Amino acid sequence: MADRAVKLVIDQASKYYETRTGRVHALDRFSMEVASGEFVCVIGPSGCGKSTLLWSMAGLHGLSGGRILVDGRPVDGPNAQIAMVFQEANLLPWRDLQRNIELPFEIRRQPPDRARIDGLLERVGLSGFGAKYPRELSGGMQQRASIVRALSVNPSILLMDEPFGALDAFTREEMNLLIEEIWLETKKTIVFITHSIPEAVFLADRIFVMSARPGRLTRVFDIDLPRPRDVEVTTRPHFVELVAEIKRSIEHKPAARAA
């Protein structure tokens, strides 16, 4: 990674939520650096603070401690360099696809970049679906539309929060291939959250493993599988080995289990 500029720095990020029943310690001194154009996955058990981390990167909420830098500048609110893809496509049901995708332009009071949008729709196989409403589309199509929405404003960083968690296995596999292709073509910096280890191994350059709440960084794995990866790769011994090793590393975190 030394040959590439650092795009994203997370430095000792901590986050508490104040709730009626007391403080929830969601994130504990989490640090990572992501190089420009790198694809990193963050995995960890449900409720460990993954979304909390991602929302902080997107500037949707502040940290209780530590800081996050994008291109060397601290994040203190939503940033035009960053776009998010949410769990369950998160399309607005009262808008058709075209108007859903134009939402970011509308918010920024810019004319929509029609050529770019059409190109992206074509790329993900949604040409001609602009007038459809979300409810008329399958979960996979909805999620592809939400990826187009995120990419339409040409961000340099894509934050994806368990984007394919709600999809069936086949669609999920398709989406994994698609997102890798798009990443290879566009060289965006991607931070991708998942709780599927094989998905993380398939997609990532590096995998950051988090502990149960409060979310702490426990291990980092370099995934040296060659690119482009295809479905074939998932059957290779090295892939299976990596998955097993990561699984072991999570199971060998007795702190969560004993508590």
Add this chain to the structure above:
Amino acid sequence: MASVDRELKDTIPTFGKGGDPAQTVDISNWSGLASELSLVKTGAEWAAILLVAVLIIGGGELLLRLYEVPTYIMPTPSQIVGALIKDFPAIAPHVGHTLVELLTGFAIGATIGFVLAAIITQFPFAEKIIAPYVLLLVTTPMLALVPLLILKLGFGYAPRIIAVALASGPMVMINSATGFRRVDLAKIALARSFGASTLQIFLKIRIPMAMPMVIVGLMVGSIFGLLTAVGAEMVGGSFGLGNRLTYYSSLIQMPQFFACILILAMIGISIYVLFYWLGKRWAGWEA
């Protein structure tokens, strides 16, 4: 067949976190009231409804004539329609008065109700304080205030318009508030992540999201407004359809009396159809 499908659909919760948004189907189920019209779908069903109407009207005509029921007890349908046509020039101005009261009062009440709902739901504490008073306004028949209003404001439009506003406003408000309370944090976060301001989030996320319930509130509120307008006209004053009802019944002119009721029914149905249509347009996205 169709009714079985509908029942099945009603037992499957279409909202809630785990729900698959792709599964939502029919576009007409956005409120119990609003779905009544959608029960009628096919041409055959419309034909059957017409047939029933013909049977009721024709049968009524026949029976009333057969038993020679005096007009002052119950006029025949043909007498009612006859009176409607013959006396329409005399009744028409009163229709106008009632509509003016209804539209003005409803416009005022609905606007205040909608704005208050939008504001108050942003402040949960204030909402808690105000809620019982709004409930009081919703449940107390505003007609009860009309004699007092007339005492203060005379026999003109003013007391009636105020009564209509008081009847429809709270109805619009509690339904709209229910709509505004349905916050979907993920959608707000989405808009925020693209840099949306609070106002933009309000206009582009919160209002469309509240729309189905707002329209239900407008529909119920306007029908309450019509009831109140007519009731207020019956209490005092010398114009409006409600006043004509008391007038014609005191003169035992029953065909004209029923002609006024027919007009009221048509106004009510028009309101319903208008909001049904608006609902399909603005809230059709919600199954």
